[in-house]
Amino acid sequence: RELGLLPIETAADRGIVTRLGALAAGRPRLAADPVGHSVWIRDRKKIRELLDAGNAFADHRSKLSTVLSAAAWREDLSRVRRALARRGDSIFRWFYSDYRMAVREMKSVCTGELPRGAADRIAILDALAEAKSAREQLERYSEVGHAAFGSFWQAEESEWPHLDAIYDWASSCDDLDSEGRLRSSLARHPHPEQIAQMARRLEELLAAHFDNLRNILTEKLELDLLRAFDVDDLLDIRFTDLLDRVHAWCAEPARLDEWVRFRKGDVQLRRYGLAALADKLASGEIPPHQGIDVFNYAYNEALIRKAWAGQRDLSTFEGGRHNKLVRRFRSLDLERIRLARAEVAAAHHRRIPRGITDSGQIGVLVR
Structure with a gap:
């Protein structure tokens, strides 16, 4: 922190430590105050332009020095x-005074034999012009150079x-x-060697x-990092989050048995192809006391879907309409009774006889 770096928050940040050590070990000779300017x-x-x-x-001065x-x-x-450039390639170039003057002047500043080709002569002059422009x-930018590099x-x-x-060193620091x-x-x-x-x-x-x-975490405890810390890689776990979790574990050791039972049940659910249910129980989306009811519901739903697949008429069955039909049948049945x-x-x-008579069986009954 004293060096101006942010705290190392994850194991992935150890690369920062590596780079810091390399910067400290590779610090070139420099003037401290200017580099901190x-x-x-x-x-x-x-x-950079400077x-x-x-x-x-x-580069140009080195090449032109000879x-x-x-x-x-x-x-x-x-x-x-x-x-x-204007006369150098012409076969009549020597008839032009400006060309002859140019050759004389160039000979006067050359330390050796003048190149024969016009292109080579022009290349030398172009390099000289670029060198002068750079100078x-x-x-x-002289003030910038002095402020940045001091006595160097x-x-x-x-x-x-x-x-x-x-x-390059300063740029790496600023990265x-x-x-x-x-x-x-x-x-x-x-x-700086001590820092390295x-x-x-x-x-x-x-x-x-x-x-x-x-x-x-990953071998002994077989911890699911995504569910425990919402990360895919151990390198990305924040040290503060890990420390808080360890403190929580140490504060409630009795819950270890609860975790073991949960872990065993979770493994079994996934083994039987119920990973979706296991995920929802683990995330708390389904409360533990509702787990059995949810399973029964899912199981029965799977059965009915299988039945529908075998008997397509069942897929159009409506319980409400069926109950209404049953009630109607019962009502009609009672009316029929x-x-x-x-x-x-x-x-x-x-069939009851009409009128009274003294003869016959009816008459006997009447008498």
Whole structure:
């Protein structure tokens, strides 16, 4: 934190420790205050342009040092370049005074034999023009260079590979901390090798503890990381979340038996193809006391669906309509019973003799 880095929150962040150690161990020779200057945040683009110009200037100067004299760097040879470009390929070029003048001037600034081809001569002049342009840019950005590199800034005489190394190192620091605190702290630290040693030691400790943690959580406890911590990889578990969970486990050791029973039931449910039910029970979407009812409902639903698949007419069966039909049948049946009784009574009534007589069996009954 003192170096400007955010706290390491997960095992995946140990890569930050590795990079920190590499930055501390690989810190180039630098002036501490300039590298901590705000110019690295405010004018980073100008610093890069400055280094590009410096490298271009150094490259051109190295190549031209055996071709052109010091006078060439002071002279304006643009007129020479135009004449060579306009007349150099013409078979009548020597008849033009501007071409002859251009050849004389170029010979005067060359340290050796003048190239024969016009293209080669023009290439030398173009390289010289680019070198002069780069030097002008170095002069324009001189204040930026001094602010960024301090005493290591020597204008066109600067040691460009060294300045490039400082730039790359500072950029790597800012990749870890965009506000520049890490760069400033590492630049000012009197013993960066100590930081590198501590980083290596911390990385070793993190690696060792991570291996132990993986062995305990994923192999011994067979912990489902996605359900326990909502992560797919052990590397992504926040240390604070893990610490809170361990404290909770230690605070309620009696619930271990409850967990063992739950785990056993969960495994059995999944083994029997009831992973969906197991997931809902584990997430709390289905309360434990409703688990049996939900299972029975699902089981019976599966049975009825199987029956529907074998008897398509069952799929159109409606319980409400069926119950209504049963009630209607019962009502009609009762009415039919009452009607039958009435029919029997009416038939009996029709058979009763009408009138009184003294003869026959009826007469005997009457007497």
